[in-house]
Amino acid sequence: xxxxxxxxxxxxxxxxxxxxxxxxxxxxxxxxxxxxxxxxxxxxxxxxxxxxxxxxxxxxxxxxxxxxxxxxxxxxxxxxxxxxxxxxxxxxxxxxxxxxxxxxxxxxxxxxxxxxxxxxxxxxxxxxxxxxxxxxxxxxxxxxxxxxxxxxxxxxxxxxxxxxxxxxxxxxxxxxxxxxxxxxxxxxxxxxxxxxxxxxxxxxxxxxxxxxxxxxxxxxxxxxxxxxxxxxxxxxxxxxxxxxxxxxxxxxxxxxxxxxxxxxxxxxxxxxxxxxxxxxxxxxxxxxxxxxxxxxxxxxxxxxxxxxxxxxxxxxxxxxxxxxxxxxxxxxxxxxxxxxxxxxxxxxxxxxxxxxxxxxxxxxxxxxxxxxxxxxxxxxxxxxxxxxxx
Amino acid sequence: xxxxxxxxxxxxxxxxxxxxxxxxxxxxxxxxxxxxxxxxxxxxxxxxxxxxxxxxxxxxxxxxxxxxxxxxxxxxxxxxxxxxxxxxxxxxxxxxxxxxxxxxxxxxxxxxxxxxxxxxxxxxxxxxxxxxxxxxxxxxxxxxxxxxxxxxxxxxxxxxxxxxxxxxxxxxxxxxxxxxxxxxxxxxxxxxxxxxxxxxxxxxxxxxxxxxxxxxxxxxxxxxxxxxxxxxxxxxxxxxxxxxxxxxxxxxxxxxxxxxxxxxxxxxxxxxxxxxxxxxxxxxxxxxxxxxxxxxxxxxxxxxxxxxxxxxxxxxxxxxxxxxxxxxxxxxxxxxxxxxxxxxxxxxxxxxxxxxxxxxxxxxxxxxxxxxxxxxxxxxxxxxxxxxxxxxxxxxxxxxxxxxxxxxxxx
Numbered sequence: 001x002x003x004x005x006x007x008x009x010x011x012x013x014x015x016x017x018x019x020x021x022x023x024x025x026x027x028x029x030x031x032x033x034x035x036x037x038x039x040x041x042x043x044x045x046x047x048x049x050x051x052x053x054x055x056x057x058x059x060x061x062x063x064x065x066x067x068x069x070x071x072x073x074x075x076x077x078x079x080x081x082x083x084x085x086x087x088x089x090x091x092x093x094x095x096x097x098x099x100x101x102x103x104x105x106x107x108x109x110x111x112x113x114x115x116x117x118x119x120x121x122x123x124x125x126x127x128x129x130x131x132x133x134x135x136x137x138x139x140x141x142x143x144x145x146x147x148x149x150x151x152x153x154x155x156x157x158x159x160x161x162x163x164x165x166x167x168x169x170x171x172x173x174x175x176x177x178x179x180x181x182x183x184x185x186x187x188x189x190x191x192x193x194x195x196x197x198x199x200x201x202x203x204x205x206x207x208x209x210x211x212x213x214x215x216x217x218x219x220x221x222x223x224x225x226x227x228x229x230x231x232x233x234x235x236x237x238x239x240x241x242x243x244x245x246x247x248x249x250x251x252x253x254x255x256x257x258x259x260x261x262x263x264x265x266x267x268x269x270x271x272x273x274x275x276x277x278x279x280x281x282x283x284x285x286x287x288x289x290x291x292x293x294x295x296x297x298x299x300x301x302x303x304x305x306x307x308x309x310x311x312x313x314x315x316x317x318x319x320x321x322x323x324x325x326x327x328x329x330x331x332x333x334x335x336x337x338x339x340x341x342x343x344x345x346x347x348x349x350x351x352x353x354x355x356x357x358x359x360x361x362x363x364x365x366x367x368x369x370x371x372x373x374x375x376x377x378x379x380x381x382x383x384x385x386x387x388x389x390x
Numbered sequence: 391x392x393x394x395x396x397x398x399x400x401x402x403x404x405x406x407x408x409x410x411x412x413x414x415x416x417x418x419x420x421x422x423x424x425x426x427x428x429x430x431x432x433x434x435x436x437x438x439x440x441x442x443x444x445x446x447x448x449x450x451x452x453x454x455x456x457x458x459x460x461x462x463x464x465x466x467x468x469x470x471x472x473x474x475x476x477x478x479x480x481x482x483x484x485x486x487x488x489x490x491x492x493x494x495x496x497x498x499x500x501x502x503x504x505x506x507x508x509x510x511x512x513x514x515x516x517x518x519x520x521x522x523x524x525x526x527x528x529x530x531x532x533x534x535x536x537x538x539x540x541x542x543x544x545x546x547x548x549x550x551x552x553x554x555x556x557x558x559x560x561x562x563x564x565x566x567x568x569x570x571x572x573x574x575x576x577x578x579x580x581x582x583x584x585x586x587x588x589x590x591x592x593x594x595x596x597x598x599x600x601x602x603x604x605x606x607x608x609x610x611x612x613x614x615x616x617x618x619x620x621x622x623x624x625x626x627x628x629x630x631x632x633x634x635x636x637x638x639x640x641x642x643x644x645x646x647x648x649x650x651x652x653x654x655x656x657x658x659x660x661x662x663x664x665x666x667x668x669x670x671x672x673x674x675x676x677x678x679x680x681x682x683x684x685x686x687x688x689x690x691x692x693x694x695x696x697x698x699x700x701x702x703x704x705x706x707x708x709x710x711x712x713x714x715x716x717x718x719x720x721x722x723x724x725x726x727x728x729x730x731x732x733x734x735x736x737x738x739x740x741x742x743x744x745x746x747x748x749x750x751x752x753x754x755x756x757x758x759x760x761x762x763x764x765x766x767x768x769x770x771x772x773x774x775x776x777x778x779x780x781x782x783x784x785x786x787x788x789x790x791x792x793x794x795x796x797x798x799x800x801x
Contacts, residue, residue: 031563039651053567053731142651144728146642151467217643217727219793249801267800277796285798371567372652372730 042385065389073349086173089387097177103325103336108318116181125290131330132283142379180311198294222277226365226377240332246274252328279380355383440532453483466724490667505559510668513552517675519545524682527705550576560660568656572647578738583634585746589753603691617690622774623752628688635680643726681715752777
């Protein structure tokens with residue numbers, strides 16, 4: 001190959017970069033970023049082909065953390081899979097639990113008491129806060145901000161993790177939801193703690209935005225970088241903040257209105273450019289909306305049981321059938337698809353991981369950008385390899 | 391204490407501050423030790439003493455600075471920083487040194503062994519060379535050169551060559567990319583760095599460091615030192631110099647050659663053990679040397695900031711100013727994200743170089759109008775400030791492009 005020619009069109013969108021590739025300019029440089037690269041958020045690998053510093057081809061390689069999650073689910077009882085779902089997206093065990101519980105409850109036709117629904121909303125929104133705050137920290141770390149935003153973000157994350165620990169006994173592997181309710185009840189002290197964090201979180205966000213959002217370098221690094229079109233986002237099945245950053249109004253909390261989300265007043269922020277800055281800002285704005293939901297849900301938490309008294313724990317065998325339960329996880333639509341054949345184990349157990357689906361357009365966003373951009377684009381996709389590889 | 395109206399450097403040198411025992415102490419020590427030796431050897435002993443003093447003192451400053459940097463970054467980031475080794479972590483540099491010395495020195499099999507070995511040595515050598523001409527205090531210039539400024543930047547520019555050497559010799563793709571970046575950065579930022587202080591050479595009329603410091607002697611209105619930073623064009627030049635110095639010493643937000651989130655550690659990827667420590671040392675030496683240069687060019691060198699503070703020895707003032715600049719560098723590191731390589735070069739060529747060139751004209755205007763007094767003096771200040779701010783705003787608008795905070799709609 002020589003001269004200026006379209007090379008390596010992306011399989012999903014056909015996008016390509018015209019690389020200059022002739023004897024004078026020399027060969028393209030192929031770099032393997034990962035699986036032990038500091039910015040690939042785990043054991044992810046990008047085979048990058050570079051023309052100078054411009055990416056002309058990017059091949060994501062993953063599977064280094066494959067743990068046979070779905071097959072394990074088929075060989076384990078329904079309840080036995082619950083702790084495994086913690087390990088999917090290990091930042092957001094509460095929402096993973098909820099999505100799985102929702103799927104099983106659909107399958108078994110199991111109702112959930114009101115207090116448990118409220119607790120689920122509270123915990124899911126706290127999870128959204130901690131996921132987005134981590135993303136904001138990691139993204140800024142990837143742009144080279146030397147740890148300061150990350151440390152600010154982690155300070156807040158720790159508070160929420162402490163809250164989770166006091167409720168469920170574990171900081172990250174909460175294993176909290178059950179089919180037909182929750183595992184343990186929240187004490188008034190716990191609720192007071194959650195209220196304090198909710199009250200103070202807005203101040204932290206102000207401080208964080210003051211620190212970094214308006215920063216000239218931050219804007220120059222992220223605006224116009226890794227833009228995604230709404231058409232490609234929809235056809236690739238992108239969900240979550242990444243989809244909403246392209247301007248598509250799709251939030252399962254509004255679309256499905258699962259749980260008791262229809263009772264709360266909150267808005268869905270939408271971006272116009274679909275670039276890295278939008279993806280970052282949408283998350284910041286979503287955190288502000290999450291605070292609003294928490295401010296409404298915490299005082300309104302009804303009294304009552306947290307577990308449906310008729311719920312069957314032992315010998316749980318849903319009748320034959322299939323169900324797909326999905327919720328709006330912090331990273332996008334997390335769903336569980338279950339087929340029951342009437343036995344104690346699911347016949348088929350399938351996870352729809354938002355990180356993996358969102359990762360499929362990585363090459364399309366990275367083509368024509370530089371290697372430094374690839375790192376922050378990957379950071380803005382918000383992947384957790386535990387969920388991508390399963 | 392000298393009077394408020396005396397502006398002559400000669401008078402100042404004869405003042406009480408210049409004669410105090412502490413002020414003369416370093417010279418007294420050197421002369422005493424050198425005096426022991428026979429006369430033909432005295433110059434050699436004197437030079438050796440200077441070299442030993444520089445390496446020892448700046449080695450110590452380097453060790454302290456690693457701790458200060460980690461502590462300060464820690465405080466910026468809501469954490470205590472190193473506090474386990476010795477009282478308040480004070481022995482941390484020693485532990486780091488032992489660790490670096492005892493680590494295995496790994497050289498990739500396909501690396502160019504000679505260049506791989508030479509790169510850290512060359513980098514350190516070049517950065518120590520730059521110390522030779524910096525006036526650390528009154529009469530404390532290791533090497534009095536007429537073209538000291540040129541010498542300084544020649545030696546400083548060579549250090550980027552060593553980074554390129556390291557990147558090339560490692561035979562690692564990340565290192566190679568880092569080497570490319572280092573060269574691009576060198577070529578881009580050498581220019582604004584040099585252009586930024588051309589006005590000073592123009593006005594001082596000398597390339598000698600001592601001459602430049604002498605040109606900044608005396609006081610305005612009796613208490614404002616006549617440092618170049620206190621003129622509009624001098625301040626602009628200082629800012630340009632500082633930005634270019636950050637880039638030249640590979641400090642955040644211009645630490646692209648060793649961008650740890652993109653290129654692992656760039657040219658340092660294949661270095662371990664003491665070679666890595668040497669790189670680290672050279673980077674800090676480069677930062678110290680450029681800060682020393684900034685002090686000499688813009689901040690009056692070793693001169694006291696206020697007339698009644700002149701009893702404090704000159705080298706203490708140099709040290710204090712050095713510390714302030716270094717802490718400023720660390721503060722920058724704790725706050726800013728990193729630029730991209732195209733943005734880095736754009737900043738240099740489309741912003742700093744034109745600004746520095748315009749500043750040349752501004753300084754010429756300042757020099758030509760030095761005779762203006764009374765109301766004309768105000769006109770002179772206003773015109774100069776306009777000549778500094780105008781291009782800054784115009785060029786800055788072009789640099790920012792379409793980047794600005796956005797507003798978001800809600801569904």
